[in-house]
Amino acid sequence: MANRFMTAKSIVAMRRWGVPAIVTLAALAALTVNATARQTRPAPPTEETAPRDAGEPIMAIVSIKTQQVTLYDAEGWILRAPVSTGTTGRETPAGIFAVIEKDKDHHSTLYDDAWMPNMQRITWNGIALHGGPLPGYAASHGCVRMPYEFAETLFDKTRIGMRVIISPNDAAPVEFSHPALFVPKAEALAAAPARAETLAREAEEAARTADEAKKAAATTAREAASLTASLRKLEGLKTRADAELALADKALAAAKTDQARARAEGVKQKAALKATELGAQLDTAKTDAKSKPDAAAAAKDAAKAAATRKADTAKAASEAKLALEPVSVYISRATQKIYVRRNTHKPWPDGGEVFDATIEVPVTIRSPDRPLGTHVFTAMARNGAGLRWTAVTIDNADDARDALDRITIPQDVLDRIAPTALPRSSIIVSDEPLHRETNYRTEFVAVLNNQPQGGLVTRRPTVVEVPVASANYWGNNGFFFQPWNSQPGYTQPRGGQYYQQPMQQRWW
Numbered sequence: 001m002a003n004r005f006m007t008a009k010s011i012v013a014m015r016r017w018g019v020p021a022i023v024t025l026a027a028l029a030a031l032t033v034n035a036t037a038r039q040t041r042p043a044p045p046t047e048e049t050a051p052r053d054a055g056e057p058i059m060a061i062v063s064i065k066t067q068q069v070t071l072y073d074a075e076g077w078i079l080r081a082p083v084s085t086g087t088t089g090r091e092t093p094a095g096i097f098a099v100i101e102k103d104k105d106h107h108s109t110l111y112d113d114a115w116m117p118n119m120q121r122i123t124w125n126g127i128a129l130h131g132g133p134l135p136g137y138a139a140s141h142g143c144v145r146m147p148y149e150f151a152e153t154l155f156d157k158t159r160i161g162m163r164v165i166i167s168p169n170d171a172a173p174v175e176f177s178h179p180a181l182f183v184p185k186a187e188a189l190a191a192a193p194a195r196a197e198t199l200a201r202e203a204e205e206a207a208r209t210a211d212e213a214k215k216a217a218a219t220t221a222r223e224a225a226s227l228t229a230s231l232r233k234l235e236g237l238k239t240r241a242d243a244e245l246a247l248a249d250k251a252l253a254a255a256k257t258d259q260a261r262a263r264a265e266g267v268k269q270k271a272a273l274k275a276t277e278l279g280a281q282l283d284t285a286k287t288d289a290k291s292k293p294d295a296a297a298a299a300k301d302a303a304k305a306a307a308t309r310k311a312d313t314a315k316a317a318s319e320a321k322l323a324l325e326p327v328s329v330y331i332s333r334a335t336q337k338i339y340v341r342r343n344t345h346k347p348w349p350d351g352g353e354v355f356d357a358t359i360e361v362p363v364t365i366r367s368p369d370r371p372l373g374t375h376v377f378t379a380m381a382r383n384g385a386g387l388r389w390t391a392v393t394i395d396n397a398d399d400a401r402d403a404l405d406r407i408t409i410p411q412d413v414l415d416r417i418a419p420t421a422l423p424r425s426s427i428i429v430s431d432e433p434l435h436r437e438t439n440y441r442t443e444f445v446a447v448l449n450n451q452p453q454g455g456l457v458t459r460r461p462t463v464v465e466v467p468v469a470s471a472n473y474w475g476n477n478g479f480f481f482q483p484w485n486s487q488p489g490y491t492q493p494r495g496g497q498y499y500q501q502p503m504q505q506r507w508w
Helices: 002-017 019-040 148-155 186-254 258-322 400-405 411-417
Strands: 059-063 068-073 076-082 095-098 101-107 115-121 128-131 144-146 163-167 174-176 328-332 337-347 353-356 360-362 374-383 386-395 426-430 466-469 481-484 492-494 497-499
Touching: 076 148, 095 374, 115 148, 128 148, 144 148, 163 374, 163 386, 186 258, 258 337, 337 411, 374 400, 400 426
Parallel strands: 059 163, 128 144, 328 426
Antiparallel strands: 059 068, 068 076, 095 163, 101 115, 115 128, 174 386, 328 337, 337 353, 337 360, 374 386, 374 426, 466 481, 492 497
16 A cells, blocks of 8 residues: 555656656666666776786686686786686687697687687697787687787786686686695705706716617628528538539549540549538538527627616606606596606697606595695795695685595605606696696696586587507507507507597687
8 A cells, every 4th residue: 555655656746857857767776777787887898917027827727707817927917907708609718728729820720710819729629829909808618718919918928837727707716835745855855857867878878878789780680591591502502513423423433544534533532622621611601500590689789778777768758758747637526547758848839848647556536525626836946944835725625724634645656756756746636637638848737627518519520540648568659659540439448548649729
């Protein structure tokens, strides 16, 4: 009843005030609504630069929620800018990535040769950071567009392997310490460069020795084979010479005249001399034939031993050289494994650089059925004898500290990587398996399965024959590589997961 009364009064008042008053009231109402909206709506991100001298970027964090990218060096944030991530159906995947290739003047081979300047690739099937138009909302086909000038500035500051974290919400690194984080040893760090240099020389010498031993074994084997053939030939010649001598004896015995006997005697002497010479050559050849196989076998054994030493010293030299690089570790609850990656800085013909992936072993996780979340721990700088670490959480199923508490890294892995751990080293803990984009020329690609993955789904990789990590072969490049002939749609089990090895495709 009261509502009807108030409505009636309002109608009467409107009739009394007329149209101008109604328009004024409507305008005031609209202004009030707009003011309220401005108070509740966050300000759009803008480009910012930290008010200090910036160091080298260690990580970039992209917030899909606020459409912003923030770069961090060892001391904190240094650059911020708005971005435009993937639109609906082609969303930029949230997860853990790293820069794997850079192209100053990239053009898309999918989208009408579209210009994508200062491109920094984070997956081989086409997700990247690059300069592009920013409409103020998510509008790309999966990439992270940045302001053109900002992308150029960033391109000149980054390096291959820089961590890129794409978070569904806002995220930032926070100071963090934990007993599980690597603590380097001062003596190991100090000795690492000289050790790498010494082992590199030893590897080169072992390689030369192995090559010489291989050539010597081949030469000895050829000589042995040639001697066997010569022996057979000499045996045939000696048999014929003996037959000629027997015929000469018969001819001499049958000679009737002095002239015939003299002639037969001359033939017999020549036949006897030839048989004697061939007999001596045959005896020598038989003596050599007894020793040559033994020499060939010894040369073969020497070549085999030299090849083993070459492989061992190459492995040791490679490990020593890798100790001079930051180490990245991925611990997956999905596969119950720990994966280690270090950049070799060896370029791959098809683009990018090869990452060493020789360490891949089981890891112990307490309460493995309970989620860990996804956390990135990064060594930002030296801190006295140790390292200063930060933590970034993008999927908080468990607290970062509790997640590390539940993990026991194998001691032999720690012994190989912790003593020489450097700034920029990282440990990633996640419930996710490594994405199929992870291969021989990426660090790690891990995607949150509880977030849209449209940008990856629309880019199905072409599968080709590539080398994959294996503990069965030691390759010439100092890495375990096993050839694998893959067909489109075929996957090979590896570490409890199925990996497709995608061919590089230069499109977005």
